[in-house]
Amino acid sequence: MQRDSVSLLLVLIFLLSSTSPLAYSSPLPTQYQTEPFVMRGFHEVGSLPGDSVVVATVYIPLRNLNLLYYYAEQTSNPSSPLYHKFLTKEQVKSLFYPTAQFQSVLSYLKHEGLKVLLTGADSVIVVQGTVTQMENALGLHYYLVSNGTSEYYQGVGVPKLGGVIVVSNNLTSIFFSHPSTLFTQRDVNLFKGLPV
Numbered sequence: 001m002q003r004d005s006v007s008l009l010l011v012l013i014f015l016l017s018s019t020s021p022l023a024y025s026s027p028l029p030t031q032y033q034t035e036p037f038v039m040r041g042f043h044e045v046g047s048l049p050g051d052s053v054v055v056a057t058v059y060i061p062l063r064n065l066n067l068l069y070y071y072a073e074q075t076s077n078p079s080s081p082l083y084h085k086f087l088t089k090e091q092v093k094s095l096f097y098p099t100a101q102f103q104s105v106l107s108y109l110k111h112e113g114l115k116v117l118l119t120g121a122d123s124v125i126v127v128q129g130t131v132t133q134m135e136n137a138l139g140l141h142y143y144l145v146s147n148g149t150s151e152y153y154q155g156v157g158v159p160k161l162g163g164v165i166v167v168s169n170n171l172t173s174i175f176f177s178h179p180s181t182l183f184t185q186r187d188v189n190l191f192k193g194l195p196v
Helices: 002-017 065-076 089-096 099-111 131-138 172-176 185-192
Strands: 043-047 053-059 115-120 124-130 141-146 151-156 165-167
Touching: 053 131, 053 151, 065 089, 099 115, 099 124, 124 131, 131 141
Parallel strands: none
Antiparallel strands: 043 141, 053 124, 053 165, 115 124, 141 151
């Protein structure tokens, strides 16, 4: 079960990262965003101030993707001799994880003063820093987009780092933020004149 989960996780990481608004750098596809994604009803306000704190996810593509797809298909195919014969965690790491490139990118990001929030599968690094730090380290430009009530940022451009995918935005904050009309027990107590 655990080996099946590891294989599924690797495939999901790749698929999710390939369907997001991304900034690519060679040798990956040459499609990248140079303008921010603007949702209907929103408009570009301008550049995000340099001292604003932002988060970016750097994805280093897995190695041997054709082999990964082959194993994923064959371990799920009842007529295959590999059916339910899963790779060990060590085999997955040695065959698919870009460990050397991951270590190099991780060292670079730390050297640039970015705070590492999370790493995973030797291929995903989540970092935090100011807009100025991110622009210097990653080569992205940050835009602020608003509808007058809600706003989000988005980093776009060609990353300075070769062979990586960078995603940097807080678009989900619009969908997962607390509503402004949310009342807490503290608010009720204040209204009633009770201690908070």
